[in-house]
Amino acid sequence: MNNRPVSDTRDPRIVECRSFPIEGSQYLVDAVRYQPTDRPIEDRWSFNFDPHTNRVVLGVYDGHGGSETAEFVSTVLPAALIAQSSPSAHAQTFQDVDAKIIKNFTNDHSVFHRRSDQWVDNAKVAKAGCTALIFDLDLKTMAANVANAGDCRLAVFHGDTGNPERAVLSYETTDLNAKSVSEQAKVKNEHPGEDMIFVSGRLFGRVMSTRGFGDAYYKLPCQGLMGKFTHKKLIDAMSAVENPSKVPINQQYDSYFYGYLTPPYIEARPETSSIHLTVGDIVLLASDGLWDRVSTRETADILSAGLINGAENLALHVINSVISKCPPGDDTTIVILRPGMIPDVKGP
Template sequence: MRLPKTPLAVAASVGAFGAWYAYGNGQTTEIHARDPVSSAQTRSLSSTPDIAQPTAEPSKPAPVTAGHKPTRRALVVDDDQFFTGDIVGDGPLTKDTDDYGRKVLEMMTPQQATERLRKNEESILVNRGRGVVRYDIVQLPSNDPIEDDHAEKTIQVSDNVAHAGNDSSSDWMFWGVFDGHSGWTTSARLRQVLIQYAARELNATYTAALASKIASSPSPEAIDQALKLAFTKLDNEICHESVKKLGNAPSKSRASELLAPALSGSCALLSFYDSHSRNFRVACTGDSRAVLGRRNPSTGKWSATPLSEDQTGSNPNEAKRMRAEHPGEDRVVHAGRVLGNLEPTRAFGDAAYKWSRETQDRIKRHFFGRNVHPLLKTPPYVTAEPVVTTTGIEPGKGGRTGGPVVEQQNREAKKSSSTAWLTDWFKSAPTSLPVEKGGNMDKTGRVSNANDPKSKMDKPIRQEQWALPSEDNGRFVVEDKNAATHLVRNALGGKDRDMVCALLSLPSPYSRRYRDDLTVEVIFFGESEGTGDLAINQEATTNGTDSEPKAKL
């Protein structure tokens, strides 16, 4: 396998880290600023062991000498903040709350945190010689059950459909991440059928172009429209055809089965790669994000290019569109949300923003449902139609140029394991992230240009929330062979192991105050051996076996 050099990260739900986190390093006064607690009061949490005052950040467990009790880390969770400290002794906690109603629990060790991070990771090697060499996936739940979902599929396309008479076949490859909300049923439905809907519409579009004998392949606009049509047809089936299927006298259980995907909701980001055209399309409904990373072989550094823009009420383009579609409704977008409530302006399901008032009243009267939103006047307010972007991919180059450096890396990669590239890419800066300056993106996808003095450099939203400096100052680590897991670890704190362990120790529903469900997929473009199969990459898959991967032909 040759060295893959162009990864694409697709992430859903990387959000909701709104907490204040403090520990050690002179911050013990901040920890007790809200509820001063004496040592005696703190010890009343448990007969054995005790919880001591918060300490400085530990790197390794302190050695236990004769006459001293062992210690381990504790986590105390308040309404809007959490603290770390030490548990003295090796017995179990006898209470899970303190005298002030704060949640108390034992914090994971770094080893346990790593096991949690890697529990749902998977890596697939794509040995098809058509531009994609691998993709990595990981999920980390916060809700119970998780509301995110994902799907992947590779389809070998017949010669005439793919490119009108060329001799070689090609692949259509799909990756989808689905950020569910208000339940898991909508995202589960997307996992089951969205790629099927997209492949069907694309097949019809390519076949029509071939039959017309006017063009050898559809126009870019026709391909984009096929993806949009797949989204809107499926959403119509979820929200409106389901109501028609209720019939005259269905049972409540039958109504629940039919309407559940309509009553909950989900954002969707579907990526489509055509190995013949080498075009990579991203269809975005909602606020999941796709980013293309390219490595500059002359500097060894990376640049990030957004391939999607968040479709929310905070996006000026979306707010303008919605106000034009609903004239006279001043609060159609209020505080960055649809009717002041729902953040994404584009989503599957969310029928409360699509059904008429009459339909909602009828369903509530006969079955179940919420009260109709008081501002509902001219639905639908939310659409599932995606915004589609197209990016040309050059798998053989990966970056802007090739040259001797890349060739040498390719030769070295052939002699090493299939995951050696991850360490190799970052080995030049093990304590910092090698990223080209400029090009920061804020939450709505606006890009600032460092070379333009008039351009405002916006910090990423996490730097703003945590008051982190612009320079990474050694915050990043490379510890995982799965690239998606690597990204999640660093999003949760990276080198700050206390932060990572604390965020992973929080159980549902407490965790939802600080982080959302996380789903990340990383796709690597490059040259690979054309053996024709997909295989599980054991080195980056937890509990990997020789069984067939979920994504197969």
């Protein structure tokens, strides 16, 4: 993204920090990514703007098992959403992008197709995974659509009528993962009679995700005469591109798939909702690295302090405030849409 960096980030664990205006509007986007470990950050974020329709699409993607899925989805998904004239198609577009990931991989290992030159990349994108949170805003009407597949969270903060520099929480999405009682009930209802799906608060004791892209090993079919054999062959193909520092899935097959009967167990279908922004609203999207440390209501207080102190980048202010009290132990990405009075120049 070719946007304006904020130079004074101070903490070397902050691997990206951006702030830029949106063309033709009085809105700014602030973004920051934080990585507390030595491994490459697996989170991604996206900004897409269509000047013909005045639509802004912001996204946060929390990767796991590698960055390949988040990298792919952060590029392909928002472009596909912008191409759709109606936000009502968001849920189907999410599922279509995930189906493309799975199909690219399985075609490379089908007797009916020649292996593509991208087979290694296709396998890595299918093997890794990511959640996705999308905010699609019409700047003309300020009507917005939210699509959430996973446990990134979006929160909207109003300005207090008596104190415009105080942020008040007005809306937030629901986290969708294996810790959610409603998600557990949904998955169990979709797979009746299967009692070993959730173990120790994780899907098959392995992953937290119940929604998202990639994670093909918990989506690939295994039914039918050749189902288990074919599934194992595809797991072998994914294991061939595993990071050498990790134990390949095919060497842990029984522990991963002891209860694997009626896939898929993870889906890319998002929960969708519609909201309407009012003057002065601030929209914050963040991966779960932030929400593991602070609540949305605590974040409102942090934002209020940033507004009072005239923070140049509210996302940077939020992460620095959290670091000072209880540093996140996981990749953390924060993207904020906020009003701003600066000269009108083009964003990324």
